[in-house]
Amino acid sequence: MEKLLTLQKLFLDKVFTKERYLITKINWSNRLIAIKGARGSGKTTLLLQQIKFYLPKDAEPLYASLDNLYFLENNLVDLAEEFVLQGGTHLFLDEVHKYPNWSREIKLIYDQFPKLKTVFTSSSMLEIYKGESDLSRRVVPYYLKELSFREFLYFKTGEKLPILDLEDILKNHKEYAREISTKLNTPFKIF
Structure with a gap:
């Protein structure tokens, strides 16, 4: 997890300051949020801007792109558990469609860690709806349009x-x- 926190710091240091329209339209107080949109539409930047500019000062966030090599040897539920045990409050997961069984693990995270707020993104619209676990009653979806x-x-x-x-x-x-x-x-x- 330390490698992910180090990467997060590097990304936050370079985050773009001008915001897409959706950042003010999302109800960030929801426990589980999905942000869908085409590749290159700004989903990653949106997550990083939320972390850097809008989270409460006492929040403990973690940004992780699920196409990171870290996830070849580590699973998402274990990461979430370790993160929560270390005081983590907000988990931002990018590119979930690149991770096998992502919907099952996100459902487990939602069910096992009720105080953790989780936001995930995907550019693959089909993968969001084809996930093996039904997130429909849990997730609040948003769509980020192209620029x-x-x-x-x-x-x-x-x-x-x-x-x-x-x-x-x-x-x-x-x-x-x-x-x-x-x-x-x-x-x-x-x-």
């Missing part, structure tokens, strides 16, 4: 533009175009 152009503009320029629905854009597109042009000189060039 929108609005979010890209925020990351590139720092300018936060409002989320608009299609009907509103169709009705008021000229006003929005003028407003965006005053904030950003070249949105099409950036596109």
Whole structure:
């Protein structure tokens, strides 16, 4: 487990500070959270940002990617038990679909360690639903969409533009175009 804690520190030191939209929409107080989304959509960064910027000061988190070689010789339930015995409070598991029997072990973790909050991610949508153990009554799922152009503009320029629905854009597109042009000189060039 020490190797995982060392890796966590390295990742946290380099975590990106601009956040995806989903970080404020997740109810992080749930005991078991699943974050699904395409590869490269920002799930790992989301977990690391939650650890670094939003966990209570007295929280003891552990981030682990389940494609780490550590899991060739160690299982998830034993890691969770050791972590809880050492005072761990929040377990963040990335890439669960890369770990055999992940749903069974997450169910055991949920059942055996009622004070432990667990968040897991997967880019394989099918694997989330095909897991051998039924997590449906336990897990609260969220879906992280791919990066929108609005979010890209925020990351590139720092300018936060409002989320608009299609009907509103169709009705008021000229006003929005003028407003965006005053904030950003070249949105099409950036596109």
